[in-house]
Amino acid sequence: MSKLTASLNSATARRDWLLIDAKDKPFGRLIGEIAVKLRGKHKPSFTPHVDCGDFIVVINASSVRLSREGKLEKEYSRHTGWTGHVKSEKTADLLSKNPEKLFKLAARGMLPKNSLGREQLKKLKVYAGSEHPHTAQIKG
Secondary structure (H helix, E strand, O other): OOOOOOOOOOOOOOOOEEEEEOOOOEHHHHHHHHHHHHHOOOOOOOOOOOOOOOEEEEEOHHHOEOOHHHHHOOEEEEEOOOOOOEEEEEHHHHHHHOHHHHHHHHHHOOOOOOHHHHHHHOOEEEOOOOOOOOOOOOOO
């Protein structure tokens, strides 16, 4: 009897499609849950160096609940490449203008900072309303 740990590879990893309704849920806790499922850490067959996470479809992203501090203080910054050109946007502004970008930026911060993290982030699909084109993939 062998006591070796089974290790997944990209061909044997099973990926499901999960639908998450973000209406009136706390943003921070929701993003934490999404990052765990994108990474695949909720599965007993988790392998750190393999993309074994699930596809996540988030609907009603524009009606997620932010805390008071999250609305007023949290900013997402980026650099344009020019000297002194650091652009920043507040979380409340991003939520009203582009909730998809807000979810992607927050999830990106919780995933690995390498090609595996970029591959896992591609499996996150975010929609501001309740309509989405992935009804064929999601079971039940």
